[in-house]
Amino acid sequence: MELLTLDDRIRAVRHFNRLFTRRIGVLREGLLNSSYSLTEARIIFELGQRRDLTAADLGRELGLDAGYMSRILARLEQQELIERVRSEADGRQRILYLTSQGEAAFTLLDQRSREEVSELLNSLGEDEQLRLLKAMETVESILDRGLKYAEPFILRAPEPGDMGWVTYRHGVLYKQEYGWDESFEALVAEIVAGFINNYQPEYERCWIAEMNGEIVGSVFVVKSSETVAKLRLLLVEPRTRGLGLGSRLVEECIRFARRRGYQKLMLWTNDVLVDARHIYARAGFKLVEQEPHHSFGYDLIGETWELIL
Template identity: 75%
Template sequence: MVDNLETRIREVRRFNRFFTRQIGVLREGLLHSPYSLTESRVIFDLAQGHALTASDLCRELGLDAGYLSRLLNRLEQQGLLEKVRSESDGRQRLLRLTAEGKQAFSVLDQRSRDEVSEMLGELSEGEQKRLLSAMEGIEHIFNKSLKYSEPFFLRSHEPGDMGWVTHRHGVLYTQEYGWDERFEALVAQIVADFINNYQPEWERCWIAEMQGEIVGSVFVVRANEDEAKLRLLLVEPKARGLGLGTRLVEECIRFARRRGYKKLKLWTNSILVEARHIYTKTGFQLVEQEPHHSFGHDLVGETWELLL
């Protein structure tokens, strides 16, 4: 029975020892490779294809700048990465894997997939689902506790959230744009398809909460092996102006990159000015416009894309 702080501390430390042993991070070379855990993580991040600076990696990995600089120099000396001048800002040096670095990543990635596959293969279907649910719960708790500087926190969807997404889209779009109930029906179909065809490895829903109340949502849905769609971005009026919309979109971009998608697309309408501003700010490009009559109004539909 965990009944006091010292007991809880011992339990957390015990679990840490168990889990690090389980996934093999204490080995001298991660995944039977010559690379440490931190070196492997840097290789993994650079392999996702988006331009990163040393400062970006510091923020992403939470590393000391001096330590990371020495690690990057070591990887550069080994011929695994190179530093190239940014075309948009000549003062910045972007980090990029060399052909040798990409080969190292390929080996690490395959060994990681094989080890996880072997681990999951020893579990029943029910045990796998319990494991994934427990992992998501831990991530949810720590995401909630670490975002202390923001008035909101993000979590994965839970039972009842799809009803909220459908309801609030219907209410807000009627209040703000006069759209009829056919828009609510469209949202209901999108969330039903998401739940019925949910692929956790490739798709994600984020629900934003503030002071115990849901205030926003967004989805990433798989279109095909190379392309994902950003869908149903919504921020409640009371939560606007806090950076929540941008944060939700950035989470989608980060998730899509880590899953190896090459493109993230979305469909919106020209009258959604605030959402369009967020898409522009986060790097999306408007690629197509088409007039249509939907939800009781003449509208201009827009397709936006972001190359990852």
């Protein structure tokens, strides 16, 4: 068999993608001749087939950004296709359910999907059908295995209780890893309280990272002035370090700051936080100031970093 170059392989995969997406109709304005987009239909399918799903569960399952997922769910709620019900097991969570209209939409989409796949299979002979199914099984097994080593976490907006987690985990981890005393936890609590009490959604954000249903990280962008924002409280749980989560959280902050028209993104850290400093440097931040100080029970060197957007 002729050895294919990387460019040849890329062209082959893209050719297959074009053929397959055209054949199954995902390029049409409405999936399955409905008024729903591919993403909307997939969410309806998931909620029609599974129970007790939260928005975070759906985001993990579908690999969707939390902000995008939130907008899609809001649209489906406006159409009275879904509803959110407080979980009896955990009052902080909202479980997603299809309404009666949503159930009707699911039934219609499910029937049309079955009819379309049946039409595709009936156009093939018995041997061709078996070859197709075997090939699909091979593709699925290879790609599913690869996805397990792709980005294993999701980023979402904060929910009730998350801010307490941010404060608690900062206090615990910085004590364990650097020996810092409770005054650091008090500082984090002040920052978190300030964010909650003075939150300006157009100019500020918090991202909570989840993996396998557990919180594993956080980061904040807060407004300093009309042109300057601050990156604060970057935290990554030790067991998830090395997966690119810290870099991803910082990238989200940078993207948000640019979209909001800030001219500069700044942060304050300490020279002992070596891993965090590497993340900032890779993201393009520059160290602009150093100043010795005694805080959290230690003599430290505080650092100011900035990124021109």
